[in-house]
Amino acid sequence: xxxxxxxxxxxxxxxxxxxxxxxxxxxxxxxxxxxxxxxxxxxxxxxxxxxxxxxxxxxxxxxxxxxxxxxxxxxxxxxxxxxxxxxxxxxxxxxxxxxxxxxxxxxxxxxxxxxxxxxxxxxxxxxxxxxxxxxxxxxxxxxxxxxxxxxxxxxxxxxxxxxxxxxxxxxxxxxxxxxxxxxxxxxxxxxxxxxxxxxxxxxxxxxxxxxxxxxxxxxxxxxxxxxxxxxxxxxxxxxxxxxxxxxxxxxxxxxxxxxxxxxxxxxxx
Amino acid sequence: xxxxxxxxxxxxxxxxxxxxxxxxxxxxxxxxxxxxxxxxxxxxxxxxxxxxxxxxxxxxxxxxxxxxxxxxxxxxxxxxxxxxxxxxxxxxxxxxxxxxxxxxxxxxxxxxxxxxxxxxxxxxxxxxxxxxxxxxxxxxxxxxxxxxxxxxxxxxxxxxxxxxxxxxxxxxxxxxxxxxxxxxxxxxxxxxxxxxxxxxxxxxxxxxxxxxxxxxxxxxxxxxxxxxxxxxxxxxxxxxxxxxxxxxxxxxxxxxxxxxxxxxxxxxxxxx
Numbered sequence: 001x002x003x004x005x006x007x008x009x010x011x012x013x014x015x016x017x018x019x020x021x022x023x024x025x026x027x028x029x030x031x032x033x034x035x036x037x038x039x040x041x042x043x044x045x046x047x048x049x050x051x052x053x054x055x056x057x058x059x060x061x062x063x064x065x066x067x068x069x070x071x072x073x074x075x076x077x078x079x080x081x082x083x084x085x086x087x088x089x090x091x092x093x094x095x096x097x098x099x100x101x102x103x104x105x106x107x108x109x110x111x112x113x114x115x116x117x118x119x120x121x122x123x124x125x126x127x128x129x130x131x132x133x134x135x136x137x138x139x140x141x142x143x144x145x146x147x148x149x150x151x152x153x154x155x156x157x158x159x160x161x162x163x164x165x166x167x168x169x170x171x172x173x174x175x176x177x178x179x180x181x182x183x184x185x186x187x188x189x190x191x192x193x194x195x196x197x198x199x200x201x202x203x204x205x206x207x208x209x210x211x212x213x214x215x216x217x218x219x220x221x222x223x224x225x226x227x228x229x230x231x232x233x234x235x236x237x238x239x240x241x242x243x244x245x246x247x248x249x250x251x252x253x254x255x256x257x258x259x260x261x262x263x264x265x266x267x268x269x
Numbered sequence: 270x271x272x273x274x275x276x277x278x279x280x281x282x283x284x285x286x287x288x289x290x291x292x293x294x295x296x297x298x299x300x301x302x303x304x305x306x307x308x309x310x311x312x313x314x315x316x317x318x319x320x321x322x323x324x325x326x327x328x329x330x331x332x333x334x335x336x337x338x339x340x341x342x343x344x345x346x347x348x349x350x351x352x353x354x355x356x357x358x359x360x361x362x363x364x365x366x367x368x369x370x371x372x373x374x375x376x377x378x379x380x381x382x383x384x385x386x387x388x389x390x391x392x393x394x395x396x397x398x399x400x401x402x403x404x405x406x407x408x409x410x411x412x413x414x415x416x417x418x419x420x421x422x423x424x425x426x427x428x429x430x431x432x433x434x435x436x437x438x439x440x441x442x443x444x445x446x447x448x449x450x451x452x453x454x455x456x457x458x459x460x461x462x463x464x465x466x467x468x469x470x471x472x473x474x475x476x477x478x479x480x481x482x483x484x485x486x487x488x489x490x491x492x493x494x495x496x497x498x499x500x501x502x503x504x505x506x507x508x509x510x511x512x513x514x515x516x517x518x519x520x521x522x523x524x525x526x527x528x529x530x531x532x533x534x535x536x537x538x539x540x541x
Binding site for chain 1: 533
């Protein structure tokens, strides 16, 4: 496969929702987003700007109203089999233990039960949850549940990893731990990542590229910034480097207006 | 959770209350102990309310001679069959309707009508259809259990988090796997939540069915005793049924603890 083919390409995607009473709401308009194989891209924007909508289109949960989605050059039909998705909210099956949750994807794909559990244990160890396999989700902390969800997604070795504000519900320390862990796992086996967040610092410290979305409705990208910070990174330390602060200032200037717009719109409602 | 010692004190009071109630029953119905307050004839109180000593004697007789076991077994069998069949039917139809919106919209008024109908009036019809043996009692129990399970399953499937379903699909679950690994477990948690109700109603169906016409079972014993104005035997039958219902309820609690281990309980903490 040539390097010129992006792992994921949203081409001129527009998403318009129609409510049962006939109202229309355009979440995303004419958006183009390309992600290269092995690239870590963050999408930032004010709340309600359609970030999650883009991700749902990329994974095939939503069909775009207009535009195309290509996965490694092939048009996407139905669910994106090459993608893994890490949800913002709880997505683990509460009736399965951590181990069984991690093994679920393998079992769905026909891997034998015992073999799936064995690999699940390896992955639990990799995300730092060795010995917690027998716990049910409610017996784990929020951060542990996120690790289980991460293992559940990564065990299938997806070529594209889509993450929808996965760490937004965690406290700052746990969050930085998880971010470092994510970078470590990602650099060991580089896949394409689309990371949605409203936290600019998180976006810069993790990514190769940051895409800024305009305030919704009818949101679209208004800026793209290459993040030339060296890897490997420590997300807590890199925030203190001059280049980080420079980039942060630059991107924040682009974002600020949109955040204010979004804030003004929320005041109207 | 109350501490261990306060639980013991509570239990003690519960037993004392039972003893006090039995003592009151004894005193108020004994022909010789109390002067006639309400009834002119001292034997009348005993005629209407039975005498606890004689009631317990009767229970003892039943168990000592072994005559009760055959009847209890029949009632238990009817209860279990009604419970299992009603749950299976409720589960199957609940899953089907929850996942098929068109069929659900079509059948909605019929289900509401069937559910509002006082189902005990079906007992005579079931007796005609299935005879006076256990079949008609099981049928009555099934109609009672079915709706409880059905509505819970329906609710359970509807309440599955969208994210959990989407996540399972992205992880590669086919429609069958989605049913087996997501919808059924979610529905089962609601079914288990209603387990006490459905077992209780299966029991009600069995006993009411027996009472309305049968040749075996504890309900039949009560019916017989009533026919001969043997009030002590009626109370003895009620006592046996109550004890039996408590036993069933306790077994359900045990099953629930085992099966719903994945659900958080209030105030649960765990040492790591």
